[in-house]
Amino acid sequence: MANQHGQSTHQLAGISSETLQDLLRQWQQPAFRARQILDWRNKGILNPEHMGNLPRDLRRRLGSEIECESLQLIRRQCSADGTRKYVFSLKRPPLQGRQIESVLIPETKRATVCISSQIGCVLDCPFCYTGTQGFEGNLTAAEIIAQILAIKHDLHSDPLPQTLHNEVTHIVYMGMGEPMANEAGVHGSLRLLLDDFRISRRRITLSTSGLVPQIERLGENYPVNLAISLHAADNDLRDRLVPINRKYPLERLRDCLDCYPLGRQRHITLEYVMLAGVNDREEDIRSLLAFVNPARERLNLIQFNPYPGNPFLGSSKEHMNAFAQRLISKGIRATVRRSRGEDIMAACGQLKAETSAVQSAEH
Ligand code: SF4
Structure with a gap:
């Protein structure tokens, strides 16, 4: 057919x-x-x-x-620490030739694949590189899964050094796009990963900027780990940094997160890209203390990688550490994300900008 x-x-x-x-x-x-x-x-x-x-x-x-190979590998870049970035092009008309990116982040006991769910993004967060590219289309469930399969195949044909894990163990929907704006493709891929591939929902994380009804449906149907691109904890600032906040303000997001189903020892991750002088001030600590639910949530402070044409600058490492310490002293589990593969999966849509940090050693 x-x-x-x-x-x-x-x-x-x-x-x-x-x-x-x-x-x-x-x-x-x-x-x-x-x-x-x-x-x-x-x-x-x-x-x-x-x-x-x-x-x-x-x-x-x-x-x-049957369309057997949904994606074509265009380029692979490998960093010294084992992280690999892949650029794929789509084969399906009318999106034939459009490119997406995925990343493999290996560690000693696990290997995480960061996948894209859209080409570009429907939303328009002003600090986000993917957002500047506009929206070109949604990926199908098969194109989402094909990224993981291509990386599995790559690991099989060109294994990592033995000090690193050579099997894909974790999946994160943190690449290009807002996964919750592509419910059909993302739900279809989750169904396959959970039912056919038998991957535990504890090993799958989806990052979203906060589309409340879609998060509620995700929790009802596929309650995987959740990460929220928070970036600001007061409405005025978040309206500017994450414009979907104008539709689903923090109060609605708060109620939604409080109801999201969590298994034992699981938590919601709040991603917070630190922008110098914008969301790293004293008043931002107060807003975070008022918003974060320490019993269910952890805060990930992420270094911002500036890129040409973008007005934002990243907070310094020292300032990020001091910011984290202030929050920790008040009972919030805050971490500064260490620099390497994890930087790439910083938040939804950061992939393209972040992966430029992967040292290019093209194969
Ligand atoms: S941060 Fe996420 S939601 Fe915002 S524009 Fe970028 S990809 Fe889209």
Whole structure:
């Protein structure tokens, strides 16, 4: 089956096991073929020609009737600490050729993949590089999952040094875009990650600027870890820094966060990019003390990386540490994010700006 662009409506990266089984039944293939295909898919092997245990006619049919590779890898950059940034281009008309970015952040006992959910962003936060690019489209569930699969495949074909973890263990929706403005793609991808890929919801984090009804629906359907791009804790300032606040002000966000389902020992992360003289003042500490719920929330203070044409400057490291200490002394769990891969996943939409900090050692 094809859409109006003559393209298959099924994308292998995002197909559910039920849909694939139905398709194989129509093709009069034995049921066990679905498991074989999904085993390959889940390892990141999307080219049917590389699925060695399938008969040749099935490989050919898969290749012609399903869109097997939703993304094309355009560029990969590797930092000295193992962090890898990937630029993919979309294959699907009419967004063919549009680029998105994903990041792998390996550590000794875990490896996190930061994925994009949109091309650009529908919102317009004035300090955010992605926001300046405008909005070009939503990714499908398959295109979201395909980022993870491509990175799995890359890890398999070019492993990291043994001191780093070589399996993807955690997923964060913190790349390009506002995930909650693409509910169809994001919910579809979460359903696959939780049900088909069997990834625990404790290992998935979604970062949003605070679209309240969408957060409520996320909590009802897919209560993964939540991160909020807070950046200001009083309405006047947040209206300027995170304009969605004009629609969903802090009072509504507060009520929503208080009701978001949390498992044992879980918490909501509040992201706070520190802008010199803008949100790092004494009065901002007072606003944070009034807003943050220390029993359920942790505050992540993030260094801002200035970029050309943007009027904001980042707070100094010393000031960030002093700011954090003041909050900690008042009972708020505040951390200054250490510099490396985590910087890249600073907040929704920071990806493109932040990844420019990855030392380029292109392969
Ligand atoms: S900070 Fe997030 S919500 Fe705001 S413009 Fe950037 S990507 Fe969009």
